[in-house]
Amino acid sequence: MTTTTAMVIGGGIAGPVAAMALRRAGVEAVVYEAYSGTADGVGGGLSIAPNGLDALEVIGAREAVERIGTPIEGMVMQSWTGKRLGEFGSPAHLPAMQFVWRDELYRALYDEAVRQGITVEHGKRLVDATDTGDGVRVSFADGTTARADILIGADGIRSTVRGLLDPAAPRPRYAGLLGFGARTSSSGLPGTGGRMHMVFGKRAFFGYQIEDDSSGGWFANLPRREPMTRAEAVSAGADEWLRVLRDAFADDRTPATRLIELTDPAGLVITGALEDIPTVPVWSRGRMVLIGDAAHPTSPSSGQGASLAIESAVELARCLRDLPHDQAFAAYERARRSRVERIIALAARTNSDKAAGPVARVLRDLLMPTAMRLAKPEKFTWQFEHHIEWTSPAAVPA
Numbered sequence: 001m002t003t004t005t006a007m008v009i010g011g012g013i014a015g016p017v018a019a020m021a022l023r024r025a026g027v028e029a030v031v032y033e034a035y036s037g038t039a040d041g042v043g044g045g046l047s048i049a050p051n052g053l054d055a056l057e058v059i060g061a062r063e064a065v066e067r068i069g070t071p072i073e074g075m076v077m078q079s080w081t082g083k084r085l086g087e088f089g090s091p092a093h094l095p096a097m098q099f100v101w102r103d104e105l106y107r108a109l110y111d112e113a114v115r116q117g118i119t120v121e122h123g124k125r126l127v128d129a130t131d132t133g134d135g136v137r138v139s140f141a142d143g144t145t146a147r148a149d150i151l152i153g154a155d156g157i158r159s160t161v162r163g164l165l166d167p168a169a170p171r172p173r174y175a176g177l178l179g180f181g182a183r184t185s186s187s188g189l190p191g192t193g194g195r196m197h198m199v200f201g202k203r204a205f206f207g208y209q210i211e212d213d214s215s216g217g218w219f220a221n222l223p224r225r226e227p228m229t230r231a232e233a234v235s236a237g238a239d240e241w242l243r244v245l246r247d248a249f250a251d252d253r254t255p256a257t258r259l260i261e262l263t264d265p266a267g268l269v270i271t272g273a274l275e276d277i278p279t280v281p282v283w284s285r286g287r288m289v290l291i292g293d294a295a296h297p298t299s300p301s302s303g304q305g306a307s308l309a310i311e312s313a314v315e316l317a318r319c320l321r322d323l324p325h326d327q328a329f330a331a332y333e334r335a336r337r338s339r340v341e342r343i344i345a346l347a348a349r350t351n352s353d354k355a356a357g358p359v360a361r362v363l364r365d366l367l368m369p370t371a372m373r374l375a376k377p378e379k380f381t382w383q384f385e386h387h388i389e390w391t392s393p394a395a396v397p398a
């Protein structure tokens with residue numbers, strides 16, 4: 001039986017994209033978001049990779065995202081001494097990555113979804129779901145209920161739907177790093193030529209990009225053995241974190257301390273613990289399925305979290321267009337699982353370099369220049385070249 005209606009839980013990135021893609025696939029989807037409004041002013045920077053842009057093209061949302069993005073022409077890797085270790089970027093035959101502020105991305109996708117006729121209901125926190133055999137019935141914290149043929153969990157790394165599908169599902173794993181970031185309006189620093197600089201600092205990792213008008217942004221990953229919830233990190237206060245970060249980067253010969261000094265405490269984004277889940281064993285059960293961070297949460301070090309969420313949303317819609325839901329869920333998982341888990345594993349390796357202790361750090365600093373010299377950017381092209389053949393029919397899984 002074909003799927004005609006869907007409930008999408010979560011109005012972040014994967015949710016609105018899934019609803020727009022489903023509409024093109026002939027499935028009417030409503031998005032239910034827990035928060036009462038869009039995430040204006042919340043969250044740091046994200047990159048949308050060429051593969052994410054390619055998937056957005058399918059749903060006609062690429063332009064909306066590029067409008068709010070700043071192209072990243074390359075990523076310059078540096079050591080804390082200021083030494084340039086190497087440069088990576090989108091392969092020449094692909095478009096540049098786009099740097100976007102998370103809240104602006106959410107707003108752009110929300111606006112585009114509404115423009116395309118999608119209903120997004122805010123203040124709807126899913127608390128329970130029941131597969132009734134011929135559909136799914138959900139209840140929200142506000143006491144209301146809803147029903148549709150299928151349920152799509154796009155509710156992020158702390159997914160409620162994941163727990164309903166599989167009560168034994170693994171919990172997010174701490175990467176040993178806390179995340180911070182901020183925008184800068186006028187740093188007085190020279191522009192970085194459209195390049196994001198990534199510095200393996202002596203005590204912490206620092207990324208920054210400065211535009212020609214000296215505005216820009218930075219982010220930092222601070223090693224910390226004990227995990228901390230976002231609420232705990234926020235309660236420590238922005239002034240205190242800016243002091244800690246200034247100390248952490250004091251020895252580095254980079255603009256880190258200057259950018260931190262220029263940061264207004266009110267503008268400091270405290271992301272909290274960097275987390276991932278290497279593998280989420282159950283992606284679907286009955287009429288319920290997971291996408292985005294709910295299915296494959298990768299730490300921000302991959303630079304692919306948002307792009308993978310977009311890809312999965314579009315791929316699932318393609319499968320639902322051509323197959324009954326059970327076959328569609330299996331075909332979708334087969335198309336996605338190995339790719340996303342490979343990227344999660346690569347990011348976990350980067351996190352170990354970022355969180356290196358004193359001994360490992362010495363080794364890292366010794367070996368990295370050679371490793372970078374020998375590293376072939378082509379080795380990473382597979383991440384960026386991924387393309388969803390939207391018009392070709394989804395195959396019945398073996």
Ligand SMILES: Cc1cc2nc3c(=O)[nH]c(=O)nc-3n(C[C@H](O)[C@H](O)[C@H](O)COP(=O)(O)OP(=O)(O)OC[C@H]3O[C@@H](n4cnc5c(N)ncnc54)[C@H](O)[C@@H]3O)c2cc1C
Pocket residue numbers: 009010011012013014015032033034035042043044045046047102124125126127154155156157158159160181271291292293294298299300304305306309
């Ligand atoms: C607060 C926050 C800050 C982040 N900051 C950064 C950053 O600075 N840099 C970076 O690289 N990555 C960041 N990320 C991660 C990155 O945004 C994700 O990889 C990407 O957003 C994945 O998209 P998604 O749609 O799967 O999940 P999300 O974007 O997390 O969206 C999930 C949505 O589901 C909603 N939701 C959750 N539970 C329920 C429920 N029970 N019922 C209804 N709705 C629900 C949430 O409110 C949210 O809007 C952040 C994520 C969050 C949540």
